[in-house]
Amino acid sequence: MTYILRRLGFYLLSAWVALTINFLLPRLMPGDPATALFARFRGQLAPEAMQALRETFGLTQAPLLTQYLTSLRHVLTGDLGISVAYFPSPVSTVIGTGLVWTVLLAGSAVAISFTIGTLLGLVAAWWRRGWVDTWLPSALVFLGSFPYFWLAMVALFVFGFTLGWFPLGHAYADDVVPAFSTAFVTDVVRHAALPVATMVLATLGGWLLSMRNTTIAVLGSDYVNLARAKGLSPARVALRYAARNALLPSVTGLGMALGFVLGGSLLTEIVFSYPGQGYLLVQAVRNQDYPLMQGIFLVITLAVLAANFLVDLAYLWLDPRIRESAT
């Protein structure tokens, strides 16, 4: 089995596990959130919406297996049920409105943080006991110890509320027309700057440390020693040998960290009233909107799995040892 197929199979399996968890949760859990919901919506809901809700909670007469297959079929056709908080919009529509913003926020935060952190880690390892190596790791680990959303609150308080340099929330200003125009893009960037910056600050230390430690290990390897013996320039030893090889474990770590960073991004969105999945999630939690919550879980999971697959492809491109077994 080739590498790509194996990874793809693994992600499909993971997706199936997520789907199954989603199906089982409402049926396994104690208590009865459904009854409360029905009481609240009696008379308001159209019969077919009521039926959809029932299905979500498994309150139908059909045997479990039939329910399971029905739910799988629904998900595969993009039907995630009806949102309670945004009644009567279907969950898929509600989620769709926020997806692009979450991807924008989390994606750019991860890309920026990974790039800068990895570079700094390389610098720290190459100039051991230098300025970067001595001060930055501890300082960034300290910053990374704050909850993301707390840093977001402080940033919003200082740079938005007190100094007024940045807008206080939302993805773009009310008076800007969403279009592919310079005005709109700059406005979006202005709104994203603070949330992205706080997430970058919170995650920078992790990338720095992991790159630093693997680079130190790689610098002790035989092939780096041979590179030195060959009289190659320090720049070439640092980049072609040390960095290039140390990057591999960092990229593996990137896949692993995606889900984690996304979680932090959801919380950051809430602070900035940023209209992504995190914001929707809070609405869902407050309104006990279980279909929406589960839909978000599912969509985010699929996004993380897809991103992981992209990381695998990048790894494939970076590591010839794996590339060979894949083709």
Place this chain on the structure above:
Amino acid sequence: MSASGVATSSGIAVWWGAIRRDRKALAGSVILAIFLVIAIAGPWFVGDPTAPVGIPLQPPSADHWLGTTGQGQDVLAQLVVGTRVSLAIGFAVGFAVVLIGALVGVTAGYFGGRIDGFLSLLFNVFLVLPGLPLAIVIAAYLPSGPLTLGLVLTVTGWAWNARVLRSQTLSQRRRDFVAAAIVSGESSPRIIVREILPTMTSLMVAQMIGSTVYAIGAQVGLEFLGLGDVSGVTWGTNLYWAQNDSALLTGAWWTFAPTGLCVALVGFGLTMLNSGFDEITNPRLVLERAWRAHLIRRGRGATRSTPVVMDRG
């Protein structure tokens, strides 16, 4: 022939050594000790954290050192009382995820074959599923409170430890004394408990510390979303109320700043403890330090080419 007694005590002894000899580890453990004292004894020294005791949203003053909340409660009292629950959940989860991680990881690594295949697949799937959203959907169906939080954080947090302990077990299994024990017909549980686990104590302590950092952070995040018991007093619910009362937009920084600082200090202290430990046990770092010290004693700096330190003076 069992190495257990020695290894267990040395696992702990190494930690002691780290705290005594390493600045980072010392700083970390001092921070931690302070918060433990606050968690245990603090609540007796402050008033009722939920009672309205003053005008809402008062900045810090002599009466209320850290000001008052949007409901006129004392921020300091909330902070101190919140420490207890938050740390308790954090440490309990830290312990639980390492325990489960050890059970799964060691079983997988020791028995290998199909058992390993299945368990590895299991923890790899849990590693790739995004933790916070999963925790949220589970927590939303359960009655809110510390138990629920502990449960969901455990469910979403054990996989990494299992993975690390599995590979550690694999390498331990190849060691001579384990092979000898297997040949001499000792039972598997006995070998695991007496020969393999003891060699991993200090790693497991490190994992417990790392997992506690995770648990405190994730717990605060979930409570901030309103998934905790919002009528209770913990660090996370303090932040939830601060956000709910629009602390930011009224400029009431004192309602959220101290709590976040405490979360960070505890996390930082634990991380420093871990990295201090790494510094004195990672052979590469230890030797490199000794090498630098030797060069400095001889009045030389470290160079990329093998340094020359002449004896003849």
Place this chain on the structure above:
Amino acid sequence: MAEPILSIRDFSVDYVTERGLVRAVDGVTLDVEPAEILGIAGESGSGKSTLAQALMRILPPPAVISGGQVLFEGRDLLALPEDDLREVRWKRIAMVFQSAMDALNPVTTVGEQIEETLHAHGAVSADAARARALELLEMVGIPSASIDAYAHQLSGGMRQRVCIAMALALHPSLLILDEPTTALDVIVEREILEQIRALQRRLGFAVMFITHDLARMLQFSDRVAIFYAARLVELAPADALRRAARHPYTQGLLRSFPSVHGGGTELQSIPGAPPSLETPPAGCRFHPRCGRVVDRCRTQNPAWRTLAPSHAAACHLAE
């Protein structure tokens, strides 16, 4: 005799460990003549690789050079600044590492690793570098298609050949071979050594050939240096050593190799194990294992004595 190309004087190398310094090369004095093959033999752990890497100053931490002099083509390598060292490395002294298996960068092709060496030491066009790389690979018997291969695609023997080709890329005047044939089977090993010897005859570089296989060494080298526990104990032309080794350790070594002593007498290994370098024995380091030990050996470090023209040993009993 011409000026030696490499002249090592009283050279010492230490490893910093948690429990203090470990001296892995202790006061070694040794010359390498132009265009000769000097063999270096000694048990595992006697400091052979340490010597080789330290004189190029590429021994990684926690090693330090603690004394002596290394004169190479008239320049003191121990006093040379980084940039000048970089000039000497590979252009003048090249080396095939003991661990050729791990010595190649796993993420670039072997061709690129040869070409980058050419680029680092002079302006060559990309085409010329590639042509030269192909030529070198051909010289060590590697098919030209493998120029774009990665290390993991080659067998251990092929990797070792790539390392040898790479070492010859710049016509060094000294080639250090640190057990270049460990990963090879006997037939391939012989073939490669023959190849190196032929090249050496043709191009006239000097070779420092490190191994613990004394039989192979005696066949292959002009002169042989024997190491024991970080020290040089005997130095002699290969045939003189085979006929009349003077140090009891060398004699023991010779007796323990079947192909050397010709099968007449019984095969004998030296009793005991080499000493730890952390706590070496006082006096002569070989005395705990020596069959001819006298009182002096236990306390006094034997001086380096010239016993015949170009034959010297460090033993109280050698006259």
